[in-house]
Amino acid sequence: MNKVSMRGQFIVCSLLLVLCSCATSAVEVSPPSWWQGMKDHHLQLMVRHPNISDYSIETDFYGVSIVDSASPGGDNYLMVDLELSEQMKPGEATFTLTGPEGDSLSFTYTFAQRAAGSAQRAGFDASDVIYLITPDRFANGDPKNDTVSGYKEQPNTAYKGGRHGGDIAGIMANLDYLSEMGFTQIWTMPLLENAMPQYSYHGYSTTDYFKIDPRFGSNEEYRLLSDKARDKGIGIIKDVVLNHIGSEHIWMKDRPSEDWVNHNFEFVPTSHRREALHDPHGVEADAKAHSEGWFVPTMPDLNQRNPYVAQYLIQHAIWWIEFANLSGLRVDTYSYADKQFLSQWTKRIMTEYPNLNIVGEEWSVNPMITAYWQKGSLRHDNYQTDLPSVMDFPLQVALVNSIKNPERWDVGLRQLYDILAADFVYGDPYDLVIFGDNHDMSRITTQLDDDYDKWNIAMTILLTTRGIPQIFYGTEIMMHHPGTDDHGFIRADFPGGFSDKTVNAFTGQGLTDKQKKAQARLKLLLNKRKASQAITNGRFIHYSPHEGTYVYFRHMAQSEPEVMVVVNKNTETTTLDLTRFTRHLFHAKSMVRWKDDAELPVGQSLTLPAMSATVYTLHSK
Structure with missing residues (x-):
């Protein structure tokens, strides 16, 4: 089924709680609902209620069998394993819990009708361009949710690390802009609840895996965003955090088990030595120091070796794919989670959705380490992975260095050439996500000295080379942050998304001539790319750089027009001898x-403007 035309016709999945008079608080159940017709017929419910660990549970809902129920260790938790038969119909099942003294309570659980074609949904691929958004900083579409009762951190627009009010409504209000620019996928930084006392806007300190933070909107709004985006030909990619939670998560106060969080809930920092996971001369202790350590004290590191934790994280990802009709997932800090769990997690999701795409963040500039995690790559061990895509950090560094460094035998354009020549280590280099920057590093404009010509070369290469391009919000107007690499400034407010309308990038009001030129150039590249089968589906072939120039081609077949890209780093107009490329130009x-x-x-020959990147479509008639 086409990934942009498929619309999920989901039944609203709500959990109804029915309690007896003796109960004093609601039963909490995760996942909050499920679907009939999933490929995996097993479902594990986490049921939370005071002193529930020794309760028995039963249901008479047709097609649902309780295989097992057990406490993971905590007094207030019961894990219930269900088997869902193929004959089960959508509906609401009533589960009854009975305590050792005969006291009872019950809850009603929704099994919804799965959308037609859901399992065959197509994920993002090389025909797409991803727009990465920091939701709090993009656009404030609903000022009423800036302040929400019960949440400690209130809006503070004057503080670089505070909440500024951007939300899901703001993204929805500007879908026309993104569509007209030519973007086909949106990846937002996490939108799940981050009920932290401070610095919660970035979203990476999850406190509820099944709830959109109300300062961003609601679960229903997130699903509506997905629906409206698909109407515009845009898919939604969810940012998933498997490695850690926020320190305000209920699990830190009410522990499901003593081994739910690594190091017995006590802060021990990660070594960040990802190389230890691959070192043939290394020791297990070094590998554990990387994957079991915490990032910071406010991000407790989950123990995915606990089978209940693993199942919870698997089911949460599937739930959001199904509920919000997602086109893919981006996994934060991929290699920091348990290695065997990652194998299990990717296999389960890709078995349920064989055409989906998932991209893992492995921040290494070593292509061999990056390639290790991608499906189809050759590995030194028997590690099994079903991960389709990885963030291409090696290319990011090579791209910037190739543009900034002088042209010599050992640096300059050859650095980009060399990293692309190493693509033989990847299972599929065309499925890597490529980028000039992201939310965790200096913006590409700042990296390239706020120079339009350098920026243009970078954008042209990103949108015409192999891989799936990702563009950070604001790159189209050359947003920058001179003099600082603080994340609060890197993730600055998008002009026009907030109440100050003196500069509005959505309309062009107040933009400088350079910003308007950049925005127009990116829009042209995006839409030309979208229309070019050679770029989006074709083979990449390049020639080694020569005297400050670099030439590559994209092509599919004889019947398709080829595309030629020519980069000229020389500071003067250059004449390029075309006889070297006769194989592709004859x-x-x-x-x-x-x-x-x-x-x-x-x-x-061809005359090239100084410091330029030019794209040509070749025609044989």
Whole structure:
């Protein structure tokens, strides 16, 4: 089924709680609902209620069998294993819990009708371009949710690390802008509840895996965003955090078990030595120091070796894919989670959704370490992974260095050439997510000295080379942060998304000439790319850099027009000898320049503007 035309017709999945008069608090159940017709017929419920660990549980709902129930260790938790038969119909099942003294309580659980074609949903791929958004800093569409009762951190727009009010409504209000620019996927930093006392806007300190933070909106709004985005030809990618939670999560106050969090709930920092996971000369203690350590005291590190933790995290990801009709997942700090769990997690999700895409964040500039996690790559051990995609940090570094460094035998454009020449280590280099920057590093404009020509070369390469491009919000107007690498400034407010409308990037009001030029250039590249089968589905072939120039081609088949990309890093106009590229130009009669649709004859040479990247579509007629 086409990934942008498929619309989920989901039944609203709500958990109804029915309590007897003796109960004093509600039963909490995770996942909050499920679907009929899933490929895996097993479902594990986490039931939380005071002193419930020794209760028995039963249901007479047709097609649902209780296989087992057990306490994970905590007095207030009961884990219930269900088997859902193929004959089960959508509906509401009543579960009755009975205590050792005969006291009882019950809850009603919804099994919804699964959307037609859900299992065959297509994930994001090389035909897409991803727009990465920091939701709190993009657009405030609903000022009423800036302050929400019961949450400690209130809005503080003057503070770089405070909450500024951006939300789901703000993203929905600007879908036309993103569609017209040419973006086809949205990846937001996490939107789940982060009920932390401070610095909660970034979203990576989860306090509820099944609840959108109300300062961003609601679960229903998130699903509506997905629906409205798909109407515009845009998919939604969810940022998933498997490695850690926020220190205000209920699990820190009411422990499901003593081994739910690594190091017995006590802070021990990670070594960040990801190399230890792959070191043939290494020791297990070093690998554990990386994957079992905490990032910071406010991010407790989950123990995915506990089978209940593992199942909870697997089911939470499936729940959101199904509930919000997602086109993919981005997994934060991928290699920091337990290695065997990651194998299990990816297999379960990709078995349920064989055409989905998942990209893992492995922040290493070593292609061999990056490639290790991708499905189909050759590995030194027998590790099994079903992960389709990895963030291509090696390419990011090579791209910036190739543009900034002088042209010598050992640096400059050859650094980009060399990293692409190492693509043989990947299972599928065309499925890597490529980028110039992201929310955790200096913006590409700042990395490239706020220089338009350098920025243009970077954007042109990103949108025409192999892989799935990701663009950080604001890159289209060259947002920058001179003099600082503080994340609060890197993730600055998007102009036009908030009450101050003196500068509005959505309309162009108040933008500088350079910003308008950049926005127009990116829009042109995005939409030309979208229309080019050679770029989105074609093979990548490049020639080694020569005298400050770098040339590569994208093509599918003889019947498809090829695309030629020419990068000139020289600071003066350069004449490029085309005879070197006869293999790809012999059939071409003319070339159409993307910049202005000018049609040029294919001759013996080509004049290149100084510090430029030019794209041509080749025609044989």
